[in-house]
Amino acid sequence: MGTQERKALEKQLRRSQILDAARLLLFSSGIDSVSISGIAGKAELGVGTIYFYFKNKEEIFAALQEEGLDLLYSKICKIIQNETAPEKQLAGIANAYYQFSEENKNYFDIINYFLSSPTVFFEQELKQQIDMSGHKILKIIQDTILSGIHQGIFEEDAPGRFSMMFWGTLHGLLHFKKLENTVLENENHLDLYEYSVNKLIEAIQCR
Amino acid sequence: MGTQERKALEKQLRRSQILDAARLLLFSSGIDSVSISGIAGKAELGVGTIYFYFKNKEEIFAALQEEGLDLLYSKICKIIQNETAPEKQLAGIANAYYQFSEENKNYFDIINYFLSSPTVFFEQELKQQIDMSGHKILKIIQDTILSGIHQGIFEEDAPGRFSMMFWGTLHGLLHFKKLENTVLENENHLDLYEYSVNKLIEAIQCR
């Protein structure tokens, strides 16, 4: 049993080892430069070994994406716990997403990459699994808003829709970071972001 | 000078010829299937000739992207002209962007292609040129809002910021189309979009 345990552990370790290499590569050279043989090289493993632990290149990316979403999720959770007022919690969530896009730019990029790509990368099953990680995040936003409604702070007939809109706005604005020096040239991006978040919160606050 | 003019004209003609081929290919087979030799074939030119008129494959894409932005711009203009009420105009703009993302998916894709790419494709000059096309669109939104304010219909201290937020929300929500069957499973995407647009308009309407 000790043997079995150790084996399972080692297997988990190898997976991490591979994901580490993939992440490193992805973050250093961009998604297009991540090749299986590259990963194998970084991980000091044979190419075949990669395929022993992951069915696909796709599956590796999916794992990384889930990692990222989980990280974001935990960041959001932490911030939520430090605030009690729903409006502060919403702002905190937005703040966490912004921080995530800066401090974990690489994870943010990979999540965005697949969300924005015109081509379909993941097979149905895998896609569902990934998206469910996103679901958890949406759920927090929703719960926060519902809690605000129950507390009589927020007022909104369609809290579910509003949550999605909230998240969509954050997402879209973070996407615009690229335009900082051109379209948004006279505008501080973070200011714009915070302004928007406030606007959204005001929009559901009881007056 | 007649000669010079003719030369310039011919050069412009060749460029169009190449872009026509590239566009045809892009629309018939998607962004991944556009290859230089494919373009050369369609344009009935040699591969090398393409490189005489465009430095890069990316430069061709950039030109197409501008086309797309121009098309979106003209669509928005048309809609604006058919409405006089600023709130209807804003809704119309949002509507136009949604339509564009569906009816001109290829252009929408190519625009996103560059916006999402973590690597910088273009030299500064080229990038600015493209982004300015986006600027024009943002300008319309801004003007519409300003006009609404002047008419006493809208109320907003930071019309510029609100315009960006408006556009960012649209943009982010359009990206969520991919999540239709998973995260958004119980939600009609267009309904969500329209709900959000209304919410935004309400947010700046005088009460």
Next chain:
Amino acid sequence: MGTQERKALEKQLRRSQILDAARLLLFSSGIDSVSISGIAGKAELGVGTIYFYFKNKEEIFAALQEEGLDLLYSKICKIIQNETAPEKQLAGIANAYYQFSEENKNYFDIINYFLSSPTVFFEQELKQQIDMSGHKILKIIQDTILSGIHQGIFEEDAPGRFSMMFWGTLHGLLHFKKLENTVLENENHLDLYEYSVNKLIEAIQCR
């Protein structure tokens, strides 16, 4: 000794188990899709275990080939027993081979696989063993012809040679099935086959 016997038996059992898996795979997906790990999976054994019972992938194929030859042999025997007239028996053998090539295409393919390969797969010993299975079949043909000669129905100075020619013709014609739609476009393949068999039988019949 009981132990030894049991061991030998078990070893034989495992071999069958592996061959069963290999056969299943061969028949369900064709010769190119048979992989050792596939066999191991189907047989619910480890990959290494396969290599304990068979030196090679080729050795597995060889075993299957023998199976095929044995099957063909038994088919021929059955047909021979139902006919008494040598000329009918010969026709029956030919018929059996044709049927075999259609109904047991997978066995037919694997037999040809080794016969057509320009490289030598097997060590001498193995090769001989396989070819002897073919020998048995040739023997039946020969016996049939000899019997016909003894009965005064056939007339032939070189019955051994004729047998080989007989079999060679069948074999060659079965290969021509591939040409059905091109070279043989105006010809029904089975008709051609039967025509040829008759021609051969006529050639040794006493007139």
Next chain:
Amino acid sequence: MGTQERKALEKQLRRSQILDAARLLLFSSGIDSVSISGIAGKAELGVGTIYFYFKNKEEIFAALQEEGLDLLYSKICKIIQNETAPEKQLAGIANAYYQFSEENKNYFDIINYFLSSPTVFFEQELKQQIDMSGHKILKIIQDTILSGIHQGIFEEDAPGRFSMMFWGTLHGLLHFKKLENTVLENENHLDLYEYSVNKLIEAIQCR
């Protein structure tokens, strides 16, 4: 025009160069060891260059096969011209095929390889083109037989079928060369071949 001619010639030369390399490799290492990069190496060309002259690996093999069939065809023609008696011509054709299988074993092997392989290698169009080369050979056999019939030397109701049977027999017997040391151990292969050819010729000769 001199330039154009030279260019066309050079293009033809490159094709030959590639086919030479492919043939060399095919003949030295067997069909499974022929890789595009191997061919490129032998031909001292870049991998991409191969694909400039041939669409496919398939197309290269097809070209080699046609080469072989053409060579066989010309051998047969030569022999036919040296004989006037149809029965000698038939024997000559058989002889030519045997010689071909020995002197041009490599070409013979490749033709056989594709004829015997259970999997389909060539797409419809390509297959037709190849098979038509085989058609030419069948045609000669047929013409020879028809000529013999007209001369009152041969007697046969189905000359077309007989031609195919004739060729099929040759083909099958040549295939059996592999069995020389096992199944055919007491038999000289060439003797068997000649015996069979005679038997076939006798079978259509008027008595």
Next chain:
DNA sequence: CATGAATGAGCATTCATTCAT
């Protein structure tokens, strides 16, 4: 005996780009 993790050579094909003519 049995396992299954690890290997790494090997494959066909694509394509942006260059450059001699």
Next chain:
DNA sequence: TATGAATGAATGCTCATTCAT
């Protein structure tokens, strides 16, 4: 100007075989 032949790096993936446990 215009051409198009030539390049070769790069890619995802498979699989027979080995070997430490």
